[in-house]
Amino acid sequence: MQINLTATKRSQTTKFLFLTLALTASVASLYLTLNPGTPTLDKSELNTVVVEQGDIDVYLPVFGSYASEYQRLITAPSQGQVVEVFIRPGADVSKDTVIATMANPDLMQDHYEAELKLERMKSEFLSFKFLKQNEQLAFQSDLADMDSQIQTTKLDVDVNTRLVEQGITGAIELERSSLAYAQIKKRTEFAQYRYTKLLEMHKLQLEQQQILITQQQQYVKRLSTKINDLNITAGIDGTLQSLDIEVGQRLTTGSQIGKVGSKNKLIAQINIPQRFAQLVAHGSPIIITNKSQHLKGHITQMGSVIENGFVVAEAAITSELPKTIKPSQPLNAELFITHKKQALFVEQKPGLIPLSQMSIFTQTNNNPTLEKTTINFGELSNHQLLISSGAKKGDVLVVNDMKRWDTYNQLALEAP
Numbered sequence: 001m002q003i004n005l006t007a008t009k010r011s012q013t014t015k016f017l018f019l020t021l022a023l024t025a026s027v028a029s030l031y032l033t034l035n036p037g038t039p040t041l042d043k044s045e046l047n048t049v050v051v052e053q054g055d056i057d058v059y060l061p062v063f064g065s066y067a068s069e070y071q072r073l074i075t076a077p078s079q080g081q082v083v084e085v086f087i088r089p090g091a092d093v094s095k096d097t098v099i100a101t102m103a104n105p106d107l108m109q110d111h112y113e114a115e116l117k118l119e120r121m122k123s124e125f126l127s128f129k130f131l132k133q134n135e136q137l138a139f140q141s142d143l144a145d146m147d148s149q150i151q152t153t154k155l156d157v158d159v160n161t162r163l164v165e166q167g168i169t170g171a172i173e174l175e176r177s178s179l180a181y182a183q184i185k186k187r188t189e190f191a192q193y194r195y196t197k198l199l200e201m202h203k204l205q206l207e208q209q210q211i212l213i214t215q216q217q218q219y220v221k222r223l224s225t226k227i228n229d230l231n232i233t234a235g236i237d238g239t240l241q242s243l244d245i246e247v248g249q250r251l252t253t254g255s256q257i258g259k260v261g262s263k264n265k266l267i268a269q270i271n272i273p274q275r276f277a278q279l280v281a282h283g284s285p286i287i288i289t290n291k292s293q294h295l296k297g298h299i300t301q302m303g304s305v306i307e308n309g310f311v312v313a314e315a316a317i318t319s320e321l322p323k324t325i326k327p328s329q330p331l332n333a334e335l336f337i338t339h340k341k342q343a344l345f346v347e348q349k350p351g352l353i354p355l356s357q358m359s360i361f362t363q364t365n366n367n368p369t370l371e372k373t374t375i376n377f378g379e380l381s382n383h384q385l386l387i388s389s390g391a392k393k394g395d396v397l398v399v400n401d402m403k404r405w406d407t408y409n410q411l412a413l414e415a416p
Helices: 002-034 104-166 173-228
Strands: 049-051 052-068 071-076 080-085 098-103 231-233 238-243 257-261 264-275 285-290 291-308 310-317 330-347 356-361 371-380 383-391 396-398 409-413
Touching: 049 330, 052 238, 052 371, 052 383, 098 238, 098 257, 104 285, 173 231, 264 285, 264 330, 330 371
Parallel strands: none
Antiparallel strands: 049 396, 052 264, 052 330, 071 257, 080 098, 098 231, 238 257, 264 310, 285 291, 285 330, 291 310, 330 383, 356 371, 356 396, 371 383, 371 409
């Protein structure tokens, strides 16, 4: 009985010891967690970057696409039916390239009738002109007769005057011939006045007829132009960007047929984040990266509509464009935003995220320790990452992956 009690006491003592050891280990582990020691790192194994300060031009990375500088919307000149399509979207065209052909029988009939009416009006005009010329000739004949009568009466006056001077004829004959001469002279003057007015009236009548003919000619010309326009041409040199018709389709006047854009003269359409749009001004420089080549340009127009958090802007490209660039081809560029004086920045390294807040181990004033510091980064510009707060000039930032040391706020550097 005593032996069993002793064994029981030994068992209880053993359990107590195990529990004490486990508790001690747990407490030690908890202590180490709450009060870890300061690990020591080899400085030569760290990738670092030094905080610099100075004036800097801030360029914003943007994306977009190339677009035709000149675009032409092709519409139906009149109603009709599409009978042929010759060109498909993406094809290069010149201004005279026929893209499609339309048919309009009513327009053809109108043109035929208008031409007949024009010929009839021309014929009537010639007949009218000859008629007026005959009237003028008849009047001229009357004037010639009157001029002959004037000469005759003038001769009578001269003869009677000499006879009166010689006393052969009485004065009454002279007065009678003088009166006849005066009367025929006045009649001739009035007839000449009437003839002048008749010429003016005939001129106005002919001009009026000519105006009607000219109007009809213009109408025929407009119809001819409409018929010619049934052959839909590109209008400018470039690329057929879209085609919205198919064979057999009936179109009304003004219906959209397609769009042609210039091929060699291009602009850049870029998407600017909404919060930076107010910093962009007309003429702001832009640098487009095309493989190893940098193309220069400047902002020419800012959009007024915000779509998905972006504002679309247009930029003129002043550098010579490579022939390999096509409309709608995507592009990457850097857009000038502002100039900052005495800004803090570091060279961009992997792991440093623009426009973010990061906890980074930092060495200050050549201290032998690294302190975990919260740093706010700004924009990335030309491989230079701006620092908004959390660091000062000369600080050394560790850019290694330091996740294994996340539980530490301070790390020691091994003395060289």
